[in-house]
Amino acid sequence: MKVSYFPGCTLKNKAKQLDVYARRCAEVLGITLEEIEAWQCCGGVFTTANDEVATKLSSVRALQAAQEKDQALVTVCSACHNVIKQTNHAMQTNASFADKVNRYNDTPYDGSTAVYHYLEMLRDLVGVDKIKEKVVNPLKGEKIAAYYGCLLLRPNSVMRMDDPENPSIMEDIIRAIGGTPVIYPYRNECCGGYVVMESPEFAKKKSNAVTESAASFGASRMVTACPLCKYNLEKNAPAVPVVYFTELLAEALGVKEDANA
Amino acid sequence: MQRIGVFVCWCGSNIAGTVDVQAVSDALKNEPGVVFSANYQYMCSQAGQNLIKEAIAEHRLTGIVVCSCSPRMHEATFRKTAAAAGINPYMVEIANIREQCSWVHKDMLTGTEKAIILGKAAVAKVNLNTPLTPGESPVTKRALVIGGGIAGIQTALDIADAGFPVDIVETKPTIGGKMAQLDKTFPTLDCAACILTPKMVDVAQNENIRIFSYSEVTAVKGFVGNFDVTIKKKARYVNEDVCTGCGACVEKCPMKKVPNEFNLNMDNRTAIYIPFAQAVPKVATIDPMHCNMLKNGKCGVCSKVCAAGAIDYKQQDQYIEEKYGAIVVATGFNPISMDKFDEYAYNQSKDVITSLEFERLTNAAGPTAGKLLRPSDHKHPHTIVFVQCVGSRCSACAEKGKEYCSKICCMYTAKHAMLTRDKYPDTEVYVFYIDVRTPGKNFDEFYRRAVEEYGVHYIKGMVGKVSPEGDKLKVQASDLLNNKQLHIDADLVVLAAAIEPDKSARPLATMLTASMDTNDFFTEAHPKLRPVESPTAGVFLSGACQGPKDIPETVSQASAAASKVISLLVKDKLTGNPCVASSDELMCNGCSSCERVCPYGAITYVDKEFRMPNRTIAIRRVAQVNPAVCQGCGACTVACPSGAMDLKGFANNQIVAEVDAICK
Numbered sequence: 001m002k003v004s005y006f007p008g009c010t011l012k013n014k015a016k017q018l019d020v021y022a023r024r025c026a027e028v029l030g031i032t033l034e035e036i037e038a039w040q041c042c043g044g045v046f047t048t049a050n051d052e053v054a055t056k057l058s059s060v061r062a063l064q065a066a067q068e069k070d071q072a073l074v075t076v077c078s079a080c081h082n083v084i085k086q087t088n089h090a091m092q093t094n095a096s097f098a099d100k101v102n103r104y105n106d107t108p109y110d111g112s113t114a115v116y117h118y119l120e121m122l123r124d125l126v127g128v129d130k131i132k133e134k135v136v137n138p139l140k141g142e143k144i145a146a147y148y149g150c151l152l153l154r155p156n157s158v159m160r161m162d163d164p165e166n167p168s169i170m171e172d173i174i175r176a177i178g179g180t181p182v183i184y185p186y187r188n189e190c191c192g193g194y195v196v197m198e199s200p201e202f203a204k205k206k207s208n209a210v211t212e213s214a215a216s217f218g219a220s221r222m223v224t225a226c227p228l229c230k231y232n233l234e235k236n237a238p239a240v241p242v243v244y245f246t247e248l249l250a251e252a253l254g255v256k257e258d259a260n261a
Numbered sequence: 262m263q264r265i266g267v268f269v270c271w272c273g274s275n276i277a278g279t280v281d282v283q284a285v286s287d288a289l290k291n292e293p294g295v296v297f298s299a300n301y302q303y304m305c306s307q308a309g310q311n312l313i314k315e316a317i318a319e320h321r322l323t324g325i326v327v328c329s330c331s332p333r334m335h336e337a338t339f340r341k342t343a344a345a346a347g348i349n350p351y352m353v354e355i356a357n358i359r360e361q362c363s364w365v366h367k368d369m370l371t372g373t374e375k376a377i378i379l380g381k382a383a384v385a386k387v388n389l390n391t392p393l394t395p396g397e398s399p400v401t402k403r404a405l406v407i408g409g410g411i412a413g414i415q416t417a418l419d420i421a422d423a424g425f426p427v428d429i430v431e432t433k434p435t436i437g438g439k440m441a442q443l444d445k446t447f448p449t450l451d452c453a454a455c456i457l458t459p460k461m462v463d464v465a466q467n468e469n470i471r472i473f474s475y476s477e478v479t480a481v482k483g484f485v486g487n488f489d490v491t492i493k494k495k496a497r498y499v500n501e502d503v504c505t506g507c508g509a510c511v512e513k514c515p516m517k518k519v520p521n522e523f524n525l526n527m528d529n530r531t532a533i534y535i536p537f538a539q540a541v542p543k544v545a546t547i548d549p550m551h552c553n554m555l556k557n558g559k560c561g562v563c564s565k566v567c568a569a570g571a572i573d574y575k576q577q578d579q580y581i582e583e584k585y586g587a588i589v590v591a592t593g594f595n596p597i598s599m600d601k602f603d604e605y606a607y608n609q610s611k612d613v614i615t616s617l618e619f620e621r622l623t624n625a626a627g628p629t630a631g632k633l634l635r636p637s638d639h640k641h642p643h644t645i646v647f648v649q650c651v652g653s654r655c656s657a658c659a660e661k662g663k664e665y666c667s668k669i670c671c672m673y674t675a676k677h678a679m680l681t682r683d684k685y686p687d688t689e690v691y692v693f694y695i696d697v698r699t700p701g702k703n704f705d706e707f708y709r710r711a712v713e714e715y716g717v718h719y720i721k722g723m724v725g726k727v728s729p730e731g732d733k734l735k736v737q738a739s740d741l742l743n744n745k746q747l748h749i750d751a752d753l754v755v756l757a758a759a760i761e762p763d764k765s766a767r768p769l770a771t772m773l774t775a776s777m778d779t780n781d782f783f784t785e786a787h788p789k790l791r792p793v794e795s796p797t798a799g800v801f802l803s804g805a806c807q808g809p810k811d812i813p814e815t816v817s818q819a820s821a822a823a824s825k826v827i828s829l830l831v832k833d834k835l836t837g838n839p840c841v842a843s844s845d846e847l848m849c850n851g852c853s854s855c856e857r858v859c860p861y862g863a864i865t866y867v868d869k870e871f872r873m874p875n876r877t878i879a880i881r882r883v884a885q886v887n888p889a890v891c892q893g894c895g896a897c898t899v900a901c902p903s904g905a906m907d908l909k910g911f912a913n914n915q916i917v918a919e920v921d922a923i924c925k
Contacts, residue, residue, distance in 0.1 A: 189726075216730075
C-alpha cells in the first residue's frame with residue numbers, strides 16, 4: 001500500500017530519528033511512504049484567527065498533492081498532523097475560508113484527502129495484529145510510558161483519533177510489541193510547549209510534572225510523537241529517557257540501526 | 262358566491278413592523294368574493310373581535326379571513342367570534358403572516374408581498390369552504406398515569422381525590438421513582454422518605470387507584486376521551502395478590518451477588534428482591550436474569566420458604582387492555598452516563614461518584630447505612646470535591662453532554678456540601694461551578710448558608726482533570742476569580758451529572774403521537790400558556806418528562822396536570838373535530854390503500870349494493886371512515902389512487918385553490 005508522506009521541517013534536522021524509523025517500520029509493515037515533492041512547512045501552528053489564510057496555504061498544497069495521487073496523507077509529527085488535519089477540516093466545513101484559500105490555488109481543493117497520523121495508520125491501515133506478527137525483538141514487558149501531550153488528540157471534534165481524556169492508541173501498540181504500558185495521569189498534559197521560549201521556568205514545571213508522574217509509576221522509558229515534547233521533557237526534566245515511538249517500534253521490528261548511517 | 266371579510270392584524274409591531282398592513286388590506290379588497298377589508302392593531306382583543314362581529318352583521322359576510330398569528334395561537338378565538346356573530350366557525354381561515362412572514366423577514370417590501378400572497382391563498386380557500394358541524398364522542402371516565410415517581414403519584418392522588426378512577430403504570434417493581442432514592446430534600450432538608458412514603462401508602466390505599474407495577478404500556482390507540490391502551494404486566498414470578506411482603510424469600514435466597522440497582526450497584530441484592538423496605542406494592546419480584554431456578558431449574562428455595570405460597574415460577578407476561586379518557590405522561594429522568602467524561606475518571610476510580618450515588622451513600626437505608634464512607638476502601642473521606650455542570654450547559658461538547666441546564670444540580674450540590682460539613686466538620690468541601698443558579702423560594706438563602714455558615718469552599722471554575730494516584734484523587738482545576746490553577750488531593754469526587762429524559766419516553770411518544778424536542782423532552786402545547794398539556798389532545802405532561810424540574814416544581818405541575826385531566830373527565834361528551842376524512846363511495850375502488858396508511862384505524866371496508874345501468878345491482882367493496890376515530894391527518898387522501906378520499910375543511914380542491922393563488 002502506498003501513501004503520501006509529509007515529514008515536516010523538524011524531521012529533517014532535530015528529529016531525524018522520528019522520520020528515519022517511521023520509514024523503516026512502514027516498509028516492514030508493508031506500507032510505502034512516498035514523500036510529497038517540494039513540500040513546505042505545515043505552517044507550524046494552526047492559527048485560530050478566522051481571517052488568517054496565508055499560514056495555512058502550504059498545508060493545503062500538501063493535501064492537494066496527496067489528492068492528485070489519490071492517496072491518503074500520512075504525517076508523523078504531532079504538530080504537523082494537527083495543523084494539516086485542522087486545515088483539511090476547515091476546507092470541508094468553513095465555506096468562506098475554503099473560498100479564500102481557493103483563490104490562491106490553480107485548481108480548487110475540497111478537503112477530501114484522508115489525513116492519518118502515523119499512529120492512526122498503524123492502528124487503522126496496518127492493524128495491531130499485523131504489528132504483533134512482525135515483532136522480532138519483543139520488549140519483554142519493559143514498562144513504557146506513552147506521552148500524548150496536548151496537540152496529538154485535540155481538538156477531538158477535528159482529530160477524531162482517540163479519546164483525548166483516556167487514550168489507548170499508543171498503549172495498544174506498546175502492548176503489541178511486547179511492552180507494558182504505564183497508565184499515568186499526566187500522559188495527556190502539556191509539556192510547556194512553545195512557552196519554553198518565553199518562560200523556561202514554566203516549561204520546566206510542566207515537564208517535571210509529566211516525567212515525575214511517569215517515573216512514579218515505574219516507567220523506564222517514555223515515548224512521544226512530538227519533537228517539541230521530546231525537547232522539553234529531555235531538557236527540563238530528564239528523570240526518564242524519552243524516545244520517539246517510531247524508534248521503539250523499530251527496535252521491536254528489528255530495523256533499528258544507526259539512523260544517521 | 263361567498264361574501265368574504267378580510268381582517269389584517271398588526272399584532273402591535275410584531276406584524277406591522279415588517280408588513281405594511283394597510284397595503285395588505287387594500288390589496289386583498291380586490292380578491293374575488295371579498296366585500297370588506299380592514300386592519301386593526303390587535304384583532305384578538307375585545308375591540309378587534311367586535312370589529313369582526315360588526316362587519317359580519319353589516320356586510321352580511323359568509324366567511325372571514327384573519328391575517329394574523331399562527332392558527333395554533335388564535336384560530337379557536339376567531340372561530341368563536343364568528344360563531345357568536347352567527348356564521349359557521351369553519352368558515353374562518355387564518356393566514357399566518359406573523360410566524361411565517363413578519364418574524365422571518367426583515368425587509369418591509371418582501372414581507373408585505375408575502376403577506377398579500379398568504380392572504381390571497383386564504384381567500385381562495387374560504388371561497389370553497391362549506392359549513393361543518395362537529396360530532397360528539399363520549400368520555401371514558403378513567404385516567405392513565407404512566408410513571409410512578411413523585412409526579413405520577415401526585416397526579417394520580419389528585420385525580421382520584423376528585424372521584425375518578427386512575428391507573429398507574431410503573432416499569433419498576435415499586436412506585437416511588439427517583440425521590441425514593443434521595444436522602445434529604447432542599448431547601449427545608451426534610452427526609453425524602455418521610456414525605457414520600459406516606460404518599461405511596463395513600464396511593465396503595467386509595468380505592469380509586471390501581472397500581473400496575475413492573476409493567477409497561479405497549480400500545481395506545483384511539484383519541485381524547487377514548488384511548489384503548491395495552492399494558493404489559495411483566496412476569497414477576499410472584500403472585501402479587503398472595504405475597505405478604507414478609508421478606509422470608511429474600512433472606513433465604515442463595516443468589517446474593519446481584520448488583521442492586523436501587524443503590525446504583527454500590528452493593529448487592531438477592532435474585533428475589535423487594536427494592537426497599539417501604540416499597541409499594543410491597544411484594545417480592547424474581548429477577549429472571551439471576552435466578553437459578555428460572556435459569557436452570559435448580560434451587561426453588563424461595564418457593565419452599567414462602568408461607569403464603571406466592572411463588573410461581575411458571576408465571577407469564579400478561580397483557581391487559583383498558584380504556585381511558587385521558588393519559589398523563591410522568592416518565593421522569595435519569596442522570597446521563599459518565600462513560601464519555603474520562604477527564605473526571607469516573608470509570609477509573611470507585612471514589613469518583615455521581616450525585617445520585619452520593620445520595621445513596623448518605624441515606625440511612627443506603628449501602629453504608631448513612632455513613633459517608635468512600636466506596637473503594639470504606640474510609641471516611643476528609644476532602645471532597647463536588648463538580649457541577651458535568652454534561653450540562655455543554656454546548657461545545659454536544660456529543661457527550663447536553664446543551665441545557667439541568668436545573669436541580671446547584672441546589673442538591675449545596676445540600677450535599679452543607680450536610681457533609683454539618684455531619685463531618687473535619688471534612689473540607691469544595692464545590693466547582695460555572696454559575697450558581699438558585700432561583701426558587703428560599704433557594705438562594707440555602708446556598709448562602711452553605712457558604713457562610715458551613716464554610717463550603719465555592720470556587721468559580723471547572724475541574725479539568727481528576728486522576729487517581731495512590732489512594733488520592735488528584736484534582737486539577739482553575740479558580741477563575743483568583744486566576745489560579747488549583748491542585749487538590751481529594752478523597753472523594755462527586756459529579757453533578759446532567760439529567761436526561763428516561764429512555765422509555767421516545768417509544769412512548771411515538772405510541773401517543775405526542776411531540777418531543779431535540780433532547781427527547783415532551784413538548785408542551787404552549788410553553789407559557791398550556792405548559793402541562795401535550796399538543797396531542799387528551800395527553801398531559803407531569804414532571805421531568807417535560808423538562809428538568811425539582812420536587813416542588815414537579816409536584817405543582819403534577820397537580821396542574823391532574824386538574825386538566827379532571828376538567829376533561831367531568832365532561833360527558835366531547836365535541837369532535839369535523840375536519841375528518843370521508844370517502845366518495847362512487848369513486849372508491851376498494852383497494853385498501855387508505856386503510857393501510859391510517860395511523861388511527863379509523864377506516865374499515867364494507868360490501869355495499871350499488872344500482873348499476875340497466876337496473877342491475879352490483880356489490881362493491883368500499884371504504885368507510887369512522888369520524889369519531891379519524892384525527893384528520895390526511896394521510897388517506899394522499900394515498901387514495903382514485904381521488905375518492907377527501908378531507909373536510911382541507912379538501913383537495915381547497916388546497917389546489919390555495920396553491921393556485923400563491924402561484925398566480
